[in-house]
Amino acid sequence: MTIEQEALKHFSEVSVAVELQTSDMTLNIGPQHPSTHGVLRIVAKVDGERVSDVTPVIGYMHRGYEKIAEVRTYPQITALVNRIDWVSGFANEVPFMAAAEKLMEIEVPERARYIRMILTEMARIASHLMFMASYPLELGATTPLMFALRERERVLDLIESVTGGRFHPNFNRIGGVQPNAGAGPTQKKAIQDLPRGFLQGARDAMDSLLKTCVEFDELVTGNEIFLARCKGVGILSPELAADFGVSGPNLRASGVAFDLRKHTDYLPYDKVQFEVATGTVGDSFDRWLVRLEEIRQSAYIVQQAVDQIPSGPLQAKVPKIIKVPKGEAYVRAENPKGEMGYYLVSEGGQGPYRLKIRSASYSNISVIPILLEGVLVPDIIAIMGSFDFVLGDVDR
Amino acid sequence: MTASPSDTTATEDVTGPSALDSYAESVAKSVGALSWSTNFDTVKVFVATDKWTSSLRTAKTELGLIFFSFLSAIHWSNDVEVGDAPSDPVDERLEVLAAVGDLIEGHLVHFSTSLPVNGAALATLTGIYGGANWHEREAAEMFAIDFVGHPNLEKLYLPSEFEGHPLRKSFPLLSREVKPWPGTVDVEGMPGTADDAPEDSATESMPSGVSTENPGR
Numbered sequence: 001m002t003i004e005q006e007a008l009k010h011f012s013e014v015s016v017a018v019e020l021q022t023s024d025m026t027l028n029i030g031p032q033h034p035s036t037h038g039v040l041r042i043v044a045k046v047d048g049e050r051v052s053d054v055t056p057v058i059g060y061m062h063r064g065y066e067k068i069a070e071v072r073t074y075p076q077i078t079a080l081v082n083r084i085d086w087v088s089g090f091a092n093e094v095p096f097m098a099a100a101e102k103l104m105e106i107e108v109p110e111r112a113r114y115i116r117m118i119l120t121e122m123a124r125i126a127s128h129l130m131f132m133a134s135y136p137l138e139l140g141a142t143t144p145l146m147f148a149l150r151e152r153e154r155v156l157d158l159i160e161s162v163t164g165g166r167f168h169p170n171f172n173r174i175g176g177v178q179p180n181a182g183a184g185p186t187q188k189k190a191i192q193d194l195p196r197g198f199l200q201g202a203r204d205a206m207d208s209l210l211k212t213c214v215e216f217d218e219l220v221t222g223n224e225i226f227l228a229r230c231k232g233v234g235i236l237s238p239e240l241a242a243d244f245g246v247s248g249p250n251l252r253a254s255g256v257a258f259d260l261r262k263h264t265d266y267l268p269y270d271k272v273q274f275e276v277a278t279g280t281v282g283d284s285f286d287r288w289l290v291r292l293e294e295i296r297q298s299a300y301i302v303q304q305a306v307d308q309i310p311s312g313p314l315q316a317k318v319p320k321i322i323k324v325p326k327g328e329a330y331v332r333a334e335n336p337k338g339e340m341g342y343y344l345v346s347e348g349g350q351g352p353y354r355l356k357i358r359s360a361s362y363s364n365i366s367v368i369p370i371l372l373e374g375v376l377v378p379d380i381i382a383i384m385g386s387f388d389f390v391l392g393d394v395d396r
Numbered sequence: 397m398t399a400s401p402s403d404t405t406a407t408e409d410v411t412g413p414s415a416l417d418s419y420a421e422s423v424a425k426s427v428g429a430l431s432w433s434t435n436f437d438t439v440k441v442f443v444a445t446d447k448w449t450s451s452l453r454t455a456k457t458e459l460g461l462i463f464f465s466f467l468s469a470i471h472w473s474n475d476v477e478v479g480d481a482p483s484d485p486v487d488e489r490l491e492v493l494a495a496v497g498d499l500i501e502g503h504l505v506h507f508s509t510s511l512p513v514n515g516a517a518l519a520t521l522t523g524i525y526g527g528a529n530w531h532e533r534e535a536a537e538m539f540a541i542d543f544v545g546h547p548n549l550e551k552l553y554l555p556s557e558f559e560g561h562p563l564r565k566s567f568p569l570l571s572r573e574v575k576p577w578p579g580t581v582d583v584e585g586m587p588g589t590a591d592d593a594p595e596d597s598a599t600e601s602m603p604s605g606v607s608t609e610n611p612g613r
Contacts, residue, residue, distance in 0.1 A: 102437070245525075258499040258500075327435060327436055343493070356470075367526070
């Protein structure tokens, strides 16, 4: 090619580029979109395939629990709080109970604490399995869904056998758990406790679950398409994560080994051994790996707790009408989605004066606009999905 | 345990100050707080309104409290539309809480400051903690607090035309009075009842939580 020809070609390319210059487009995703896990709306400004600016619009699921809680009694609020993150309903109840028990200075019986711990870890497994099902699905792989939901069903059946509910157990009571746990029509009233066969069922389910984790490694973790979609995508630095209050698996994937189960005593986690799973890079792939490892660790916790569970009463002595003494307490817990906390202000009545609900997904997705700046349009789904949020947990 | 830094009674506790107490005291001293408390294992540090940003900046840069947990408020009021009034009369005020923590020891400190109920304004924390952005927007729409310097103080949850500030104690729980409860209005009658049966019985027209005389309990 001569210099003249090259110059001509260059000139034509430049003029084409000038002619094709386009204005930014606005791309609206949601509120009804399968990848938004509820009703989240994302308004993205895109320049071709590049995202330049993202605004999440939330509030479609706002139910005003903080206001409603002011006109409800403490036992009634149990039914509200397990609807915050409905994928792990049981785990939401525990810190609220712990906050009320702290103000009432109630010591929860050890057996009740163990039952709470077993069911909380099962809720964590159920929540993470939902992620194992939905995240590959969002990236185009449908088979892992079958594997994950099969295992999740086993776990939900166990939760249901104890509490009577798959998603909304409504099972915790201030001072312990429901005293007639599992007292179905087939059981004698004298043994009102965990249903017969529960402990063995839990052992079997955990064995099966650990096998499925291996299958997940073989099916998804090494999959070339999956790796191409999420490796190096959506890197969240530990500083940015802390700055925005990102917690839970999303924080640990960025390499911060911070787990409230190791720092607080709301449940007897000091009696069991488990490791805090962390990532190294903080990309979407690390968030996948951390959750997969957390399923394993939760299964180990359940296995140990089932072997250690002491006998004894299921509920401390509490008055029939629950009045919480005057005071303020904040109790936070390591929920499947991250730090879940209740700032409970009591003025001595039957209901709280103010209940601030600190939910994990709210802070987790507040960082998404920053992560999505400059990524490609398909990466929006790959990044949002990896944060594993639930809109009930965002809007409350 | 509650004490101000200059209060000597704090050290006269029989068991001596716990680790949490000494931690709270050191935080309070570093940020120049008015007082502190560790009731129910909840570390609270009370700071003056004009020292709000400077104390939180100190907390982040010098005390390692880099994790922004939440920001919210409590409306202390004796005249409440919903729920129970405080057992003892309180000063009318808005108490703003910002909870920040570290990611090593697991400490969490609640910074607290008091604002007047009318014309409540506070300097924004968005320049210090990025996560304060959404939390301040939420507090602004729920409590009518103006966060001065906030880049985008628009409504977060509520529709933009919404009037009122729902988490204030003066805001009644109106939703079901404004929007007819579908159970009594839209749905056709149950079998055996006439469709035009009277729907104004006391229990149906008064859903729990809306009456000021009997607030749902």
